[in-house]
Amino acid sequence: MARAITTRKKIMWTALSWGIGLLIFFPILWTFLTSFKSEATAIADPPVWFLFDWTTVNYTDVLERSNYPLALTNSIIIALGSTLLGIIIAVPAAWAMAFVPGKRTKDVLLWMLSTKMLPAVGVLYPLVLIAKYFGILDSRILMVVILMLINLPIIVWMLYTYFREIPVDILEAARMDGANLKSEILYVLTPMALPGIASTILLNIILAWNEAFWTILLTTVSAAPLTKFIASFSAPEGLFYAKLSAASMMAIAPILIMGWFSQKQLVRGLTFGAVK
Amino acid sequence: MGRITLENVQKKFGDVEVIPPLNLTIEDGEFVVFVGPSGCGKSTLLRLIAGLEDVTGGEIRIDGKPATDLPPAKRGLAMVFQSYALYPHMSVRKNIAFPMKMAGMDQAEQDRRIAKAATALNLTDYLDRRPGQLSGGQRQRVAIGRAIVREPAAFLFDEPLSNLDAALRVGMRMEISELHKSLETTMIYVTHDQVEAMTMADKIVVLRAGHIEQVGSPLELYKAPRNVFVAGFIGSPKMNLLAGAHADRHDCATMGIRPEHLDVVDGGGTFSGRVGIAEHLGSDTFFHVHVDGISEPMTVRAGGEIGLTHGDTIHLEPQADKIHRFDAQGLRIA
Amino acid sequence: MATEHSKAAARIMIAPAVFVLLVWMLVPLCMTLYFSFADYRPLRATFEPWIGFDNYVSFFTSSSFISSVVTTLQMVGGILCITIVGGVLLALLLDQPMFGQGIVRILVIAPFFVMPTVSALVWKNMFFNVDNGLFSYLYAALGLQPYDFLSQAPLLSIIVIVAWQWLPFATLILLTAVQSLSSEQLEAAEMDGAPGLSRFWYIILPHLSRAITVVILIQTIFLLSIFAEIFVTTNGAFGTRTLTYLVYQRVLESQNIGLGSAGGIIAVILANIVALFLMRIVGKNLDN
Numbered sequence: 088m089a090r091a092i093t094t095r096k097k098i099m100w101t102a103l104s105w106g107i108g109l110l111i112f113f114p115i116l117w118t119f120l121t122s123f124k125s126e127a128t129a130i131a132d133p134p135v136w137f138l139f140d141w142t143t144v145n146y147t148d149v150l151e152r153s154n155y156p157l158a159l160t161n162s163i164i165i166a167l168g169s170t171l172l173g174i175i176i177a178v179p180a181a182w183a184m185a186f187v188p189g190k191r192t193k194d195v196l197l198w199m200l201s202t203k204m205l206p207a208v209g210v211l212y213p214l215v216l217i218a219k220y221f222g223i224l225d226s227r228i229l230m231v232v233i234l235m236l237i238n239l240p241i242i243v244w245m246l247y248t249y250f251r252e253i254p255v256d257i258l259e260a261a262r263m264d265g266a267n268l269k270s271e272i273l274y275v276l277t278p279m280a281l282p283g284i285a286s287t288i289l290l291n292i293i294l295a296w297n298e299a300f301w302t303i304l305l306t307t308v309s310a311a312p313l314t315k316f317i318a319s320f321s322a323p324e325g326l327f328y329a330k331l332s333a334a335s336m337m338a339i340a341p342i343l344i345m346g347w348f349s350q351k352q353l354v355r356g357l358t359f360g361a362v363k
Numbered sequence: 364m365g366r367i368t369l370e371n372v373q374k375k376f377g378d379v380e381v382i383p384p385l386n387l388t389i390e391d392g393e394f395v396v397f398v399g400p401s402g403c404g405k406s407t408l409l410r411l412i413a414g415l416e417d418v419t420g421g422e423i424r425i426d427g428k429p430a431t432d433l434p435p436a437k438r439g440l441a442m443v444f445q446s447y448a449l450y451p452h453m454s455v456r457k458n459i460a461f462p463m464k465m466a467g468m469d470q471a472e473q474d475r476r477i478a479k480a481a482t483a484l485n486l487t488d489y490l491d492r493r494p495g496q497l498s499g500g501q502r503q504r505v506a507i508g509r510a511i512v513r514e515p516a517a518f519l520f521d522e523p524l525s526n527l528d529a530a531l532r533v534g535m536r537m538e539i540s541e542l543h544k545s546l547e548t549t550m551i552y553v554t555h556d557q558v559e560a561m562t563m564a565d566k567i568v569v570l571r572a573g574h575i576e577q578v579g580s581p582l583e584l585y586k587a588p589r590n591v592f593v594a595g596f597i598g599s600p601k602m603n604l605l606a607g608a609h610a611d612r613h614d615c616a617t618m619g620i621r622p623e624h625l626d627v628v629d630g631g632g633t634f635s636g637r638v639g640i641a642e643h644l645g646s647d648t649f650f651h652v653h654v655d656g657i658s659e660p661m662t663v664r665a666g667g668e669i670g671l672t673h674g675d676t677i678h679l680e681p682q683a684d685k686i687h688r689f690d691a692q693g694l695r696i697a
Numbered sequence: 698m699a700t701e702h703s704k705a706a707a708r709i710m711i712a713p714a715v716f717v718l719l720v721w722m723l724v725p726l727c728m729t730l731y732f733s734f735a736d737y738r739p740l741r742a743t744f745e746p747w748i749g750f751d752n753y754v755s756f757f758t759s760s761s762f763i764s765s766v767v768t769t770l771q772m773v774g775g776i777l778c779i780t781i782v783g784g785v786l787l788a789l790l791l792d793q794p795m796f797g798q799g800i801v802r803i804l805v806i807a808p809f810f811v812m813p814t815v816s817a818l819v820w821k822n823m824f825f826n827v828d829n830g831l832f833s834y835l836y837a838a839l840g841l842q843p844y845d846f847l848s849q850a851p852l853l854s855i856i857v858i859v860a861w862q863w864l865p866f867a868t869l870i871l872l873t874a875v876q877s878l879s880s881e882q883l884e885a886a887e888m889d890g891a892p893g894l895s896r897f898w899y900i901i902l903p904h905l906s907r908a909i910t911v912v913i914l915i916q917t918i919f920l921l922s923i924f925a926e927i928f929v930t931t932n933g934a935f936g937t938r939t940l941t942y943l944v945y946q947r948v949l950e951s952q953n954i955g956l957g958s959a960g961g962i963i964a965v966i967l968a969n970i971v972a973l974f975l976m977r978i979v980g981k982n983l984d985n
Contacts, residue, residue, distance in 0.1 A: 096794075097794050097796065098796075100793040100794060100795040101795040101796045101797065104790055104791060104793070104795050107787070107790065107805075108800075108802075108805050109804060111805050111861070111864065111865075112804040112805070112808075114808070114819055114823075114824065114861070118815075121823065130828075130829040132834060133838075176717065179710035179713070179714075180710055180715070182710060183707035183708075183710035183711050184707075184711060186707075187703050187706075187707035189707070193980065195711065195715065197976050197979065197980055199714070199715075200976065201969075201976060202718050202722045204918050204969070204971075204975070205726070205965060205968070206921060206922050206941065206964045206968045207922055208941050208944040208945055208961050208964055209729055209944075209961040209962065209965040209968075210725035210726055210728075210961070211945065211948055211949070211957075211961065212728075212948045212949075212954050212957065212958060212961075213728035213732075215949075217724075236718070239714065239717065239718060240718070243714055254448065256444045256445075256446045256448035257448045257450060257451075259413075259415050259435070259442075259444070260442065260448035260450075261450075261461070262415065262435040262436055263413060263415075263435050263440065263462075263519075264436075264441075264461050264462035264465055265436040265462050265465035265466050266436060267434075267465075274450075274461070278450075279450075279451065293810060297810070297811075297812040299813040299924065300922065300924045300925065303925060304945075304949065313812065314814050314925065317812065317815050318814040318818075318928065318929050320818055320929075321818060321821075321928075321930075328822060328823060328829070331818060331823075332819075338812060339810065339812060339815055342810050343807060343810045343811070346806070346809065350806055350869065354870050354873050357866065
């Protein structure tokens, strides 16, 4: 088992891993640096690394001049709203499937997953029509509902795998100890399920925040989240690297931090338990 | 008080009858062990008594009162699970307090009972730890502590020792026995290990495929097994069961003789054979003897200092009054 | 536990989730199916409810369909190659003893959390741009002619962008799989006289095969519907028009709903073929 690892070998692996790690991370780092440069420094030849006049003017510019605050608000509402709605629908379903499994439980789970694999373009136009019909094109409520629906299978699935890890023995023990259904849920089940629910929420906020098909195609301005807002930079005028970087950093920073916390759940959530 | 009666209790899972209609009475204060091979329905039976499974038919009474339709919480029973089923997010103290909290007991009484249980179970120093920080034996004791503070009508144990290592198992076995002596409460204990059954029980219920094969005290079962199955199941090492010519000589379909009831003789003897494996334990020696005409090797328990080894010839004589006889249906011939 | 009463309650608890997903799946899909047999061009006020398989025939026979399928295959294939090979190597690397493993892990995983429009725009402007991109500086520093990636190698550029986003995903999953390999198995192989490369080939790779399959299938499903990256970089020009993008253009840009819907149905069928394999693996895993 524990074989002595030479320090030299360890240093070699460390250098190699850090080198590759930084290379992969570099675009984000570069965006970060650029977001604090003046527009002129941002495209300086040769590129400037760390020694420049750090300025936060790009951040204030983006915040003041554009639709950024609206887009940020939309992103938050859509990500949180769709996740919350999804959790409300998914918790009872996942709970029932985990603790009262029937003959068709497996089929239902797999069928739910299969809806996740439906290509979005296959249903694009009907959704445009339906949204128009109800007059909710470019509305937050539409985005909340759609993102809830596309992530619902993942939410159900994740919760199901978490719930299934709660031993039935413990719930039975609570019943033997005289707990009625209410106390069973309140004192035993909820505390044990909370970590799983929390990481499910976390991962789904990330997925909803970054969704970039429906948000781009079904919103214009009033419900446009950050994905759409950033996309509007694709036809820019004048010098804009520093501002693009500042806007980008603000769009990805919160998710990046949440993502680092949810690494482990990511594997579980996105492989549907096929890799443990 | 904890007198439990089962009348025609039956359990089906779908079309599969796990427990055919069955009658059993457990007297107040008795230590009853349900024993049988895996899949015999002993755990199901325990869960039916606990109320964790619904009966398909029949009646369960606790102290004469019908309990068949009561939820587990209302039956006044406590259960210790195989996995201990401790609440991982609660401290040991809160685990033990949980049933009392559910019963709405006042805090002072709760504290008094926790302190008493903790002292009895050597848990006083661990009350503020989480179950995850405890060893297997300590978890087991917390589970027992959680059961005793309720002062239940009866304790139900579902293979509680199977997750412990051998040394700990012997220790916990004695602790549970002592607990029973001091509490004098009914205990129902499920195990697949006949040694546990023999050492702990006042009354053993041997189950096979949902049927009760025999009910009796350990010695009754040892001395007079009702059929071939019980004969083979109770006792260690297993009883030698012989059919054919040897059985014919005793007017039965199957004759049985326990390893400890075979004497090693110098010559002659009913059985002669070669020693296969010899297990020298010091206090005893177990010989596996290959006898011509008998397919299975016979097991013999001899004194500790017999110097026979592999390949030696051995002569055996059964003690005449210790021979068990069974008819073609496997039932004991008195 | 599983009493009749709780079973009925369970059904009620599952019902809302099943219902919304059923509606979500069936209603729009049936509409698409319906439109795919119609000649429906709102801009020209044309609506012919039944024209048989004309849309399918013209979608299949158009040169843009063939080229979009080729493009899709190249794009998905290229990204899969990079992410799988890179992911296996990175997973093995991250499994080695080193200082600051947690931080390296964080660095490697980060790109997965960057929203698609951001990563596409950052790469497009700050790296690929022929005038001001970092790659142009790099080329110049090496004494080479600056290269306009997005117009001269647009497909490759998009592959690089998307591979950068998905490499962390592959790495993370494969790392989980690598770490579940018991060191005793590797030591047994070592005792049996297998050198490093054979250990990789005969022990590690077979152990990873299931994880690799899962990564391939899941990525394929997501990659088949790449959209934002194309939308903000090339807008489907220069041979980067995938099947997804082609359908989007037919439906929303040229507003040929019938034709686009036929394409959509074809995309659904293709995705379902991949999904079927994935479901089998997931389903098997559910049993144990």
